[in-house]
Amino acid sequence: MNGSSADRLRRLRWVLTALFTVTNAIGLVVFAWIVVAGDSEQGVAKIDADLDRVTSSVSRLVDFDGGAIGFSLVNTDPLNGDCPQFAIMPGGAPAFQAHLSSRSCVPMDTGVLNGLAAEAVRGGRMVPGYQRGVDGELVRVRAIPLVSRGGKSIGAVVAVADMGPQQQHHVQFVLMVIGGCVVLISALGFAGHVLSGRSIRPAAAALQQQEILLAETAHDLRAPVAALRALAEAALDNPTQRADLLPRTVRLAATMGSIIDDLLVRARLAAGVEQLAIQPVWLDQLVTGLVEDAQTGGAKVTVTAAPTKVDVDPTLVQRAIGNLLDNAVRYGRKPGEEAIVHITVAGGTVTVADHGPGIDAEAATDAFDRFSSTGGSSGLGLSIVRWVAQAHGGTLSVYNADEGGAIFELRLPVSGS
Template identity: 35%
Template sequence: MPPPPALARLHRVRWAMTLLFAATTAACLLVLAVLAVRTDGRSRTNDLDNDVSHRADGLARTVYYDGGTLHLQALRDDDLARSAERLGVLQASGHSPLRIRSARTSPTALPDREALDEIWQQVRHDQETVLVGAEVDGREIQWAAAPVWDDDTIGAAVLVGADPAQSRTAHNRLIRWLAVGCTALVLAAAAVGHLLSGRAMRPALRGLEQQEQFLAEAAHELRTPLATLRLAVESGRTSPARAPIALDEAVRLIDRLGRLVTGLLARARVEAGTQDVELTPLRLDQLVEQTVEELPDRTGVTVTTEAAIVGGDPELLAQAVRNLVENALRHGGGTPVEVTVTTGRVAVRDHGPGVPSKDRTRVFERHVTGAASTGTGTGLAIVRWVAELHGGTAQLSPAHGGGLLAELLLPQHTGG
């Protein structure tokens, strides 16, 4: 059976909220991931540039000219030189062509001649350490070239290179971890959002359930008096001699309907939390006698009472008593129904088949239909609800000698 339209709309709203929560989280994580990737990329590039430029500057200070001769001996024992990935020294004096003075690496580990010429020209133009990217064997290498001064001219340059491949590998690994982590976080956020939206909708679902329960209980309570009222009116219309009696019966039934509607509205407001039940001292025995007297069919019902005062709502208690008696009449198999009122107790006994022990608690749940006394699944649920609202309880038990004993137990009124 498909869910009711209102319930289906609530489910759609819940899924929409879940998707919105997940999408918002995904957008925020995407922005943060992009910032993290860019920051990491710039940081790794800056670290690489700083490493090669610092090495080039440091090694350029160990290289010196003496009488026009370039001395490179210090490079052999320098830690910066030994740990450099790629190292070379460029030299050009006057109009002589550029030469490669390699300290550790072979000339093939350096850029080609055209790239070296461009680096040399840039160093002489800027007269400071320069950073350039140049390919070697198809791989992009980051280079730093620091000038070596021969008096007031640049006679040589120390060239240090580093391969950014390892840094890029670590950067790509970070991107993959961010993708996996963000995906997991989005899924977790969707799950949390679905859970939170479900909790947020519980009041709405509870209200919808209460509305359905109220409609079912209202139909249950009003069906019998309305049918009786119709019979009374039709009886008076078809038999003029019975018109006065039918009119009196109709007035009585209308009064009863008014009290039923008042009780239903009071119960709906109490369940919705908009009204607190007002417990006032009342005579339980008189209330039960009046309630049984108003039943349209009370044949076979006997009432035995003793004076009993309880604190309660008269409309709600009358509704509970009426449901107990009607339940006994409906499911007692046409047997006599005995109603007994003592202090804080209303007992209704029939001589029917009774209720199996496994169902004696379950039949008080709403919308339960099963054993002989369950009826529509609302009558006994109302009885239990009214009892608990008054601080009491309702229970079923096998009657001595056969049948079923239904009891409404209320605390005794102790006020003055």
């Protein structure tokens, strides 16, 4: 697979999103199928309950007095003019005049109704099912036998209900369920994408920082390693020059060690694994002690400091100010002149001013990024200063003085105690 490890991890986010969405979609589809099937069964059950109410009520209203069948009570009952409609048919039993309810809710062939009645009479049981009306509409039917006082089937009551309204309601319900599933699946897909992004983001950031660290290490150590090898080869080929070459080798090795330390600090800060040991620190004393112990190579460094206490990690802040001082001593000088650096400490701000050529205004913002120093360095030292400032909730600013030279301002949070 092409791309960096961080890119592959980001692609994994889409895989996780798809897996999360598909899994939930399958669950929703199964649930929707159960709900839709349940709605259909409930609709049929409701119609069957209405048909059962009609057939059982009408069968009790039929009069068997004197062996003759009478429909006087049926004619006066409200069911006779309501839906579902019904019919009282002989169904092959001793013939009598069939009776149809006064209201025709759905046109039905009387032959079909009599056939259902005949089936109920022959079997002596209730006959449910589906039929088609005269116009082809689907209807639900139920036929129950009429039993005389002697226990003989003498006909049947057939009730008929139009399935059209129930089917229309069921279709609307199905569309509503489908629409709800689409909305829920979309919402779950979006939520899965957000959650997978949040879970992968720390790992992706760590991988990216690791790749940046490797790239910066290779970039910053390539030249010192080549120079160190050249010095070692020169010392081997010229034993008489070893006394001169050895100090240069030691200084170059120290520079390489400083580069590696800066790279590790920045990587840990960027990855969020560096734990700040925040404590109240007298910033003026820290800067004064740092300048006294620094090797400035003959540069003239002055300090003006007012007592100021800040809440910081002293180790990281010391490294950051040391990088500012080192940057000013190395690159803050005019050709052929010694470096002059002045440091001011007041109100939680450390200002480092040099008398060098200054910094290009267009490159001022980029001066804190890696590989972007106007003096020929990797820019990593200033990048460390910016990371330290941000980690403490402070800022790092740079601008040119009117009389020449660059000015760097490191602002740190002042202690409340």
